[in-house]
Amino acid sequence: MKTDFCTYCILKYKHSPYLDESINIGVLIFYASTQKFSFKYSRNLSRVKSIYENIPEKTIKEYLRQIDNRLNKFHSTDKDIFPLNDLELKDFLSKNILSSDSTILQFSNFKTIKKGKFEESYIENIILQQNFVDDIKHIPYSPQEPKIISNLYRELNKFGLKDVKNNNRFKEDYSITTKNGAKFSFEFAWKNGLWNLVKPVGFDLKTSDGIIEKAHKNLGQFTDLESENSNYKYNLIVGKPSSKKLYKSYDSALNILEKLKYTEIVEEKDISKYSINVIEHIKDEISN
Incomplete structure (x- = not known):
């Protein structure tokens, strides 16, 4: 019973x-x-x-x-x-x-x-x-991705996003569908010859295994996307773990993702430089 x-x-x-x-x-x-x-x-x-x-x-x-x-x-x-x-x-x-x-x-x-x-x-x-003590207690987990995107938009706005946002070279909530019907969504896309599709990937996880597993998962997904969609570039904005003990695993995760041919890896510390580049290229496309 x-x-x-x-x-x-x-x-x-x-x-x-x-x-x-x-x-x-x-x-x-x-x-x-x-x-x-x-x-x-x-x-x-x-x-x-x-x-x-x-x-x-x-x-x-x-x-x-x-x-x-x-x-x-x-x-x-x-x-x-x-x-x-x-x-x-x-x-x-x-x-x-x-x-x-x-x-x-x-x-x-x-x-x-x-x-x-x-x-x-x-x-x-x-x-x-x-x-139990802290090693297996439930610790509230807040995904790092929203924070990454919030920081990115703050920097983009600082360098003039509002002046170029309402044109056909910047699109929010961009999605593509693969040949097998799988749908992938991106925070936004911006055009510099090719469309650059932007996705945040946070590695502020609890374990080294979790970080490496997430890197391999993204490697598989974007390898499939690159093989099917040659008209796009992919921009992964990656966040670093908060624990110094996991920095080595984070570096390994970056090495895994760097195997991607048409994907640019942008660390969160370089968001400001990346934002300037995005705004300048959109303006150049508009002027041309």
């Missing part, structure tokens, strides 16, 4: 089977009403690495990856996986997800709470706040 309860347990790292101590590195939540699991865990193991030396980092991350992959196979909304009780959940996890005699990672005892009318994201946030 489906209920409005959810059950959760903490995934703990035990550095030594001889020491009665552990560190919380993940949480597994099971929602009975939807028969779905939510697994949140530390991506960088910062707490573990700050306490212990020479931890088996690769082994731990492989465990975490396998747990995540195995749980995804049991997502279901059609039937009950098992009754909502601790014994059934423990048996399920031990047989299918993580053996109960694992010495490095172990699930704690289960706790069941009433979900009520609260959103799952709200429940997750409460559990994380109660059991």
